[in-house]
Amino acid sequence: MNAQPLSGDQRLPIYQRLADILRRDVTEGRLRPGDRVPSDNELSHAYELSPGTVRKALDLLVQEDLFERFHGRGTFVRRPSFDASLFRFFRFRTPDGTKSVPEGRILRRTREKVPSYIARQLKIPEGDAAISMSRLRLIDDVPIVAEEIWLPLQRFEAFLDILTEDVGNLLYPVYDEVCGQLIAKAEESLTAEAASAETARLLRIETGSPVMMIDRLAKGYDGTPMEWRRSRGRADLFHYHTEIR
Amino acid sequence: MNAQPLSGDQRLPIYQRLADILRRDVTEGRLRPGDRVPSDNELSHAYELSPGTVRKALDLLVQEDLFERFHGRGTFVRRPSFDASLFRFFRFRTPDGTKSVPEGRILRRTREKVPSYIARQLKIPEGDAAISMSRLRLIDDVPIVAEEIWLPLQRFEAFLDILTEDVGNLLYPVYDEVCGQLIAKAEESLTAEAASAETARLLRIETGSPVMMIDRLAKGYDGTPMEWRRSRGRADLFHYHTEIR
DNA sequence: GAGTGGTCTAGACCACTAT
C-alpha cells in the first residue's frame, strides 16, 4: 500500500476519518465478509499515522461488530450471521441439546403487486411488482414460526428461476449466491397479537391464542432495504431475555 | 491520593486491574452514583501508571455504562435510571408529545410467605416472609401495566413503615431513601400470554386477549437480587424495537 | 522466525468547563 492522504471532513478526528474509509471499503464491496483487513502496520504506513491512531480506528469498527481481530492472525471483516437470530427468541429443545437450524419450507412463492405499507418499508414505488413468499419454519416437523416475506423484484428476479425445493433452510446465503445481494444488518420490531384463523392453521394452534409477531427489515451494508419479513410464532415458545443497566 | 500498588491477579493486564479496583469502589459504596471519579491525572500519579493506561481502564468502565465522562468537567459514576425502561416497551402518547413518568398506584402491600419460585430468584430461604405488592401503572387514568412485586423482608422492612399513598411514581428512589438499597441493574425476561380474569379486570380488557409479560429481577451493584417484579401490559400497546447485525 | 495484534509508556497539544 502506498501513502495516501486522509479524505473526509478535516474537522473530524483522524481515527474517525480512517474508520469512515474502512467502513466505506466494506459498504462498497472492496472489502467483503471474511476478507483480511490490512494490518495495523500496513495502515499506519499507508496513511502515515501513528500505530495508536490506527488501532483506535480499528477498535471502533470492532465495537461496531463490523470487524473482528485475532491475535497473531490479523483483522477480518465479520460475516454477518443473524438468520438464526429469530431463534434466540424461541425456546426449542433438541433431544441432545445441540443447536440446529430449523427447517425452512417455502409454501408459496408468487409475483404480486406490493402492498403500500411494504413498498414504503422497502423504499420501492407503490404498485410495483414484487416477490411474495409464505414460509414455515419447523423443528422436528413441528411448526414454530410462520413467515410472510417480500422482496423487491428488481434485485431478486433471479430468485424466481430456482426451484423452491432447492432452497435450503437459510435464505440469506441464497440471496447472496443467486442474486448477488448481501444482507448485512436488520431492524426488528416486536409485538404480540391474537392468532388469526390463517396463522392458527399454519401453527396448528387455536384461533385467538396469543402469538408473537416480529417484523424485520433486512438491509445491505449501505443501508438499502432488501427484504421485509413478518414472522409469527407461538407465544408459549417465545422467550426474550435482556440485561438492563 | 498517594501512590499505592495495583492489587489483583498479576497475570491480568494493568488496565483491567485498575478497572476492577474502580468497579469495586462502586460496588462497595466508596463511589456512589453522581460522585466524581478521580481525574486521569490523579489516578496515573496515585497508581504510577502512564496516562494512556489509566484512560484505557476508564474507557472500559464507560463502555460498561458504569461511568460517564464530560470533557472539561471530569469523570462521574452514572446514575442508573431504568425505572422508565418498561416504558420503552409501551407506546404512550401524551397530547403534547412530551414524555412523562406514568402514574404508579399501589393497590395492595402485604407481608406474605414467599412462593418458592420467587425465593429462588431472590436467593432467600424458601418459606421466608417477604413484602408482596400489587401495583398499577396508568397514563391519563388509563391502566397500561399491572405489576406484581416481591421484596425480601430483611432489606426492605422499613418500606412497610411508610404510607403507600406517600410513595411516588417511582419505587427505586424510595428503596434508596427509605431502605438504603440501591438498584443498579436488572435482568428482564419477556413473553406473551392470554389475559387471566384478574389481569383483564385490572387492565380493563377482555379475558383471553393477548398480554405481554415482563419478569424483572433487579439487583444491586454487587449483583445481589433485590426485587422481583412481574409486569403485564396490553399487547396492543406493546412495541419493542431493536437493531441486529 | 516473521508477522500479527495486545499492552504499556511518556509525553505533546488541543478543546472544553469552571471560576
Next chain:
DNA sequence: TAGTGGTCTAGACCACTCT
C-alpha cells in the same frame, strides 16, 4: 487561568499464529 478529558505521536516489549 487552572484543570479536565480528547486526540495523537513514536516508539518498546510481549504473546500469539503461521509456516
